[in-house]
Amino acid sequence: MAERSLFSVSVVIPERSVFDGDAEMIVVPGEDGEIGVLARHVALEALLKAGSTRIHLSGGEVIELATGPGFFEVHSNRALILVDDAVDLREIDASRAIAQLEEARAELGRLESGEIEGDRWRIEQKIKHAEYQLAVAGN
Amino acid sequence: MASQQDIKRRIRSIRSTHKITKAMELVAAAKLRRAQQRIVAMRPYADRMLELITSTSQAVGNVRGLPLLESRETRTVALVPLTGDRGLAGAFNAQVLRRSFALERDLQAQGIEVRWLVGGKRGRSSLRFRHRELAKSWTGFSDQPGFGDAQAVAHGLSELYASAQVDTVLLVYNRFVTPITQTVVEQEILPLPSQVLEGFDEEDAPPPVRGEVLYEPDSETILARLIPAYLETEIFRALLESAASEHGARMSAMRNASKNAEELIDHLTLVMNRARQADITREILEVVAGADAL
Numbered sequence: 001m002a003e004r005s006l007f008s009v010s011v012v013i014p015e016r017s018v019f020d021g022d023a024e025m026i027v028v029p030g031e032d033g034e035i036g037v038l039a040r041h042v043a044l045e046a047l048l049k050a051g052s053t054r055i056h057l058s059g060g061e062v063i064e065l066a067t068g069p070g071f072f073e074v075h076s077n078r079a080l081i082l083v084d085d086a087v088d089l090r091e092i093d094a095s096r097a098i099a100q101l102e103e104a105r106a107e108l109g110r111l112e113s114g115e116i117e118g119d120r121w122r123i124e125q126k127i128k129h130a131e132y133q134l135a136v137a138g139n
Numbered sequence: 140m141a142s143q144q145d146i147k148r149r150i151r152s153i154r155s156t157h158k159i160t161k162a163m164e165l166v167a168a169a170k171l172r173r174a175q176q177r178i179v180a181m182r183p184y185a186d187r188m189l190e191l192i193t194s195t196s197q198a199v200g201n202v203r204g205l206p207l208l209e210s211r212e213t214r215t216v217a218l219v220p221l222t223g224d225r226g227l228a229g230a231f232n233a234q235v236l237r238r239s240f241a242l243e244r245d246l247q248a249q250g251i252e253v254r255w256l257v258g259g260k261r262g263r264s265s266l267r268f269r270h271r272e273l274a275k276s277w278t279g280f281s282d283q284p285g286f287g288d289a290q291a292v293a294h295g296l297s298e299l300y301a302s303a304q305v306d307t308v309l310l311v312y313n314r315f316v317t318p319i320t321q322t323v324v325e326q327e328i329l330p331l332p333s334q335v336l337e338g339f340d341e342e343d344a345p346p347p348v349r350g351e352v353l354y355e356p357d358s359e360t361i362l363a364r365l366i367p368a369y370l371e372t373e374i375f376r377a378l379l380e381s382a383a384s385e386h387g388a389r390m391s392a393m394r395n396a397s398k399n400a401e402e403l404i405d406h407l408t409l410v411m412n413r414a415r416q417a418d419i420t421r422e423i424l425e426v427v428a429g430a431d432a433l
Contacts, residue, residue: 012187014286014375016180030355045195046355047364071365073191075352082187084286103287119294119367 007039009055011065011081018086019063025056026079028072037074044074048083050129064089066133069125085129092137101130143418146411150404157400163227164393170282171318171386178315178379185372189335192365196336198358206301207366210330215252217274217296217305218242221312221381222262223281229392231313231321231385232261238323239311254305258292258378274299284382289375296374297367300329312377313384319391321384328373335369 004024011019027036029051037044048070055063070083085100087093104126111120220239222232243253256275257263263276275295280288299305308329313321354361 010183010187012184014181014184014289014372015177017183032355035355043352044355045191045352045358045361047361071191071361071368080187080191082184082191 005039006058007077007079009079011086013083013086019055023055023057027054028081037079040077041074046072048072050125050132053081066129068129069122087133089136092133094134094137097130097133101127104130143411143414146407146414150407153400153403157397160393160396160400164390164397167386167390167393171383171390174379174383174386178383181375181379185376188369188372192335192369195358195362195365198352199362205363205366207297207329208331211306213251213306215254215305216246217254217256217299217308219256219308219310220262221377222259223385224260224278226261227392228385228389231388234323235311235313236262236265242325281382281385284378286375289378290371293367293371293374296329297370310377312381315380315383315387318387321388331366
């Protein structure tokens with residue numbers, strides 16, 4: 001396969017920057033389906049749902065992250081992934097994911113009982129994010 | 140004059156207080172360092188978020204109809220002081236509350252109604268003590284706020300604002316300047332300032348790339364999702380600043396307390412030595428006087 005050109009990718013969550021580097025290709029979970037981006041992609045802005053984000057590095061190595069809902073932007077050969085949470089699949093902390101799941105379910109429960117009003121989509125995405133991490137961790 | 144025993148007891152008591160304040164100082168210093176790192180760590184997210192919101196709103200052009208941007212005539216203001224869950228932090232909690240009450244007086248003098256919401260147990264108990272009705276309170280995270288906590292606060296505030304129960308939301312908190320200085324600031328977080336959409340610095344703003352950007356699903360939907368996310372980021376920043384200030388204030392308060400304890404121990408040790416010397420002298424005098432009498 002011909003050498004692919006690289007572009008810069010950053011994955012940023014509120015607590016820190018998770019990934020900053022060059023990649024050949026990334027695949028992100030867009031709200032209406034997965035979006036794959038190569039170098040010199042046209043400028044793009046998209047909403048992300050919870051799911052799996054894959055970053056293909058130049059050596060054929062792939063970093064796979066479980067990401068929460070957020071935003072995605074491609075602009076002059078730079079891709080930016082701005083999400084609530086991102087966890088490397090190799091570093092999943094099951095107890096943290098369980099805590100996230102319980103918290104999100106409790107929130108959904110309060111929403112359904114009318115105790116709070118809120119963005120249902122957002123809470124469901126949090127649940128999906130936690131469930132995905134647990135599925136990968138094998139729980 | 141106090142006996143040697145009494146003084147010894149006091150020294151012991153002060154020494155154990157000193158141990159506690161010293162330990163609290165060290166703990167606060169460690170937590171402060173972590174809190175400062177977290178402020179630095181969240182900056183990339185906040186900056187990128189702002190860039191994204193500015194460029195998207197330029198693409199949308201017409202931003203009317205988004206509830207968090209709608210600015211109304213101010214009849215009711217929500218005051219949201221951010222305090223700590225614990226005391227022993229010098230003026231940290233008191234100065235936020237003092238400023239909030241001053242604001243309340245000013246607003247009421249202008250005929251504006253005030254509603255209270257509060258972060259932190261200290262603020263909550265203090266406001267309850269003064270019989271203020273609290274629309275909502277958030278506690279248990281002032282030490283180490285997470286993004287989820289910021290989301291909860293943001294959510295509560297947006298609801299109040301979007302349902303037109305309040306027309307302005309003012310956040311009052313300690314901004315972290317240096318470990319020993321915190322300044323109280325008030326920040327109007329709702330309605331969102333228009334600079335957010337127009338870009339804070341016109342000259343630095345990237346040239347509009349309109350027409351060549353793909354939006355999925357469309358720019359209006361993205362903006363509608365970005366605005367609450369921006370609010371969460373701003374509140375997260377305020378919570379982190381407040382946490383760092385709290386640890387800084389506690390650290391310096393405990394440092395002063397430790398210093399005072401040391402001085403007190405020195406002084407009491409001196410007094411005790413004098414008392415012991417006086418006892419010895421008196422005993423010798425008694426012995427000598429007894430010998431003379433023979």
